[in-house]
Amino acid sequence: MNKVEVINAYPFLLNGEWKDSTSERTIEIESPSGAETPGVQAMTESEVNAAVTGAKDAQKNWARKSFAERAQLLYAWADELLLMKDEIAETIMKEVGKGFASAEKEVVRTADFITYTAEEGKRLHGELINGGSFNSGSANKFALVNRNPVGVVLAISPFNYPVNLAAAKIAPALIGGNAVVFKPATQGALSGTLMIKALDMAGLPSGLVNLVTGKGSEIGDHLITHPQIDLINFTGGSETGKSISQKAAMVPVILELGGKDPAIVLEDADLDKAAADIVSGGYSYSGQRCTAIKRVLVQDEKADALVANIKDKMDSLKIGAPEDNADVTPLISSKAADYVTGLIDNAIEKGANVVSGNHREGNLIYPTLLDGVTTDMKIAWEEPFGPVIPVLRVKNVDEAISIANESEYGLQASIFTKNMEQAIQIGHELEVGSVQVNGKTERGPDHFPFLGVKSSGVGVQGIRKGIESMTREKVTVLNMTQG
Numbered sequence: 001m002n003k004v005e006v007i008n009a010y011p012f013l014l015n016g017e018w019k020d021s022t023s024e025r026t027i028e029i030e031s032p033s034g035a036e037t038p039g040v041q042a043m044t045e046s047e048v049n050a051a052v053t054g055a056k057d058a059q060k061n062w063a064r065k066s067f068a069e070r071a072q073l074l075y076a077w078a079d080e081l082l083l084m085k086d087e088i089a090e091t092i093m094k095e096v097g098k099g100f101a102s103a104e105k106e107v108v109r110t111a112d113f114i115t116y117t118a119e120e121g122k123r124l125h126g127e128l129i130n131g132g133s134f135n136s137g138s139a140n141k142f143a144l145v146n147r148n149p150v151g152v153v154l155a156i157s158p159f160n161y162p163v164n165l166a167a168a169k170i171a172p173a174l175i176g177g178n179a180v181v182f183k184p185a186t187q188g189a190l191s192g193t194l195m196i197k198a199l200d201m202a203g204l205p206s207g208l209v210n211l212v213t214g215k216g217s218e219i220g221d222h223l224i225t226h227p228q229i230d231l232i233n234f235t236g237g238s239e240t241g242k243s244i245s246q247k248a249a250m251v252p253v254i255l256e257l258g259g260k261d262p263a264i265v266l267e268d269a270d271l272d273k274a275a276a277d278i279v280s281g282g283y284s285y286s287g288q289r290c291t292a293i294k295r296v297l298v299q300d301e302k303a304d305a306l307v308a309n310i311k312d313k314m315d316s317l318k319i320g321a322p323e324d325n326a327d328v329t330p331l332i333s334s335k336a337a338d339y340v341t342g343l344i345d346n347a348i349e350k351g352a353n354v355v356s357g358n359h360r361e362g363n364l365i366y367p368t369l370l371d372g373v374t375t376d377m378k379i380a381w382e383e384p385f386g387p388v389i390p391v392l393r394v395k396n397v398d399e400a401i402s403i404a405n406e407s408e409y410g411l412q413a414s415i416f417t418k419n420m421e422q423a424i425q426i427g428h429e430l431e432v433g434s435v436q437v438n439g440k441t442e443r444g445p446d447h448f449p450f451l452g453v454k455s456s457g458v459g460v461q462g463i464r465k466g467i468e469s470m471t472r473e474k475v476t477v478l479n480m481t482q483g
């Protein structure tokens with residue numbers, strides 16, 4: 001392979017070669033903490049076309065390989081990633097403002113994800129169905145059901161886990177026999193490029209994964225509507241996701257979108273545990289997580305005690321620079337910080353009490369706790385993607401369920417109670433993909449199924465489900481000669 005050595009802007013990988021764009025345009029990456037970073041190439045439409053057609057060609061050979069052969073590439077990729085752990089973690093830290101220790105964890109988790117995916121792929125054994133088990137069927141018919149690749153997967157990832165959420169699309173796609181066109185988020189593209197460099201070092205066949213860089217708003221539509229894209233696997237905001245799914249027409253989509261995950265705290269809850277989980281679930285990485293706790297619904301009787309407990313625990317949050325491993329760091333952009341400030345201001349205007357926070361230095365928003373939030377405030381419904389938690393006091397369980405379900409989102413929900421039976425009953429009522437009983441909302445471990453309903457997504461991921469979602473069943477019917 002050629003070396004990735006351009007200083008001003010990273011090259012992209014197209015059909016086995018690291019290249020600069022003929023557009024001679026590059027895109028600057030603005031570091032949230034003001035660190036110096038290179039940019040990425042603004043690819044032209046014809047380069048994007050070459051990425052898709054190159055992937056289409058490479059996929060044919062790859063699909064002929066056995067699961068065990070495909071797994072070898074993934075094992076080697078995981079090894080290379082770990083060798084590059086420090087370099088990638090430093091890039092994540094600078095590019096998206098994540099604390100160094102968390103960035104390192106992201107790389108290690110990604111290597112684990114890739115290795116597990118290789119193992120899981122080897123266990124896709126297919127199925128044999130006997131026709132005689134259907135009343136009017138025949139015992140002389142057998143269906144052999146195998147999983148075949150869909151073809152070329154377009155993987156579009158968000159900024160917040162630029163390595164993990166990208167590999168969570170690429171690895172299952174590859175083990176399933178697909179090729180991938182990978183478009184990272186602009187902030188996240190440097191970490192994404194290094195991750196692909198590791199894959200290239202691991203022996204990636206030419207064209208099997210092509211890297212496309214450029215602004216989503218400029219090349220996104222061209223990519224999504226490209227006739228040789230066979231499946232779109234997107235993680236990002238709900239509005240972008242909805243627009244992608246409309247434009248994709250008959251092309252299957254997997255969408256992991258926004259959330260407004262509630263922590264529902266019942267009167268018998270262990271308040272200390274609930275408060276600790278709300279603080280880490282709501283404020284870590286400044287709340288820039290799809291599964292961050294984004295609202296608290298607490299029964300009136302326990303609200304004062306819970307709010308006081310959360311406030312106490314917020315004192316231990318480290319606020320500042322990603323280089324110092326702070327929990328709360330500057331938000332990804334000034335636009336993102338303005339949005340969060342707007343939500344806080346709207347809540348205060350409408351009568352919410354600031355228990356803690358509401359202080360801003362540049363893009364750094366101090367962890368903010370708002371009490372007395374009511375359903376006429378924007379913060380009750382909108383996803384801040386920042387370090388602010390609204391507390392809504394409810395009369396009873398029914399009101400908590402009703403407010404939880406009124407949201408357009410349905411990613412996850414937490415229920416804190418000692419009554420398991422009640423937790424399970426409430427869980428059944430909640431319109432979300434996953435319910436966490438006595439734990440914060442979070443993704444993973446990565447082999448658990450992961451999905452959102454309503455505006456939070458379409459399709460299921462989580463290692464095995466991800467492989468299944470990016471392959472399709474192929475049925476071969478054997479009609480045996482009658483004896």
Ligand SMILES: NC(=O)c1ccc[n+]([C@@H]2O[C@H](COP(=O)([O-])OP(=O)(O)OC[C@H]3O[C@@H](n4cnc5c(N)ncnc54)[C@H](O)[C@@H]3O)[C@@H](O)[C@H]2O)c1
Pocket residue numbers: 156157158159160165183184185186215216217219220221224235236237238240241244255256257258259289290291383385411452456457
């Ligand atoms: N459900 C999940 O698993 C999950 C995980 C992480 C983040 N998210 C969500 O992602 C959002 C934050 O991430 P973000 O700010 O990077 O999201 P975003 O929607 O701004 O961008 C996501 C990706 O889409 C690309 N994009 C933008 N416009 C496009 C277009 N017109 N066509 C094609 N691609 C386009 C971007 O370049 C980026 O790669 C939050 O809403 C968060 O909840 C969801």
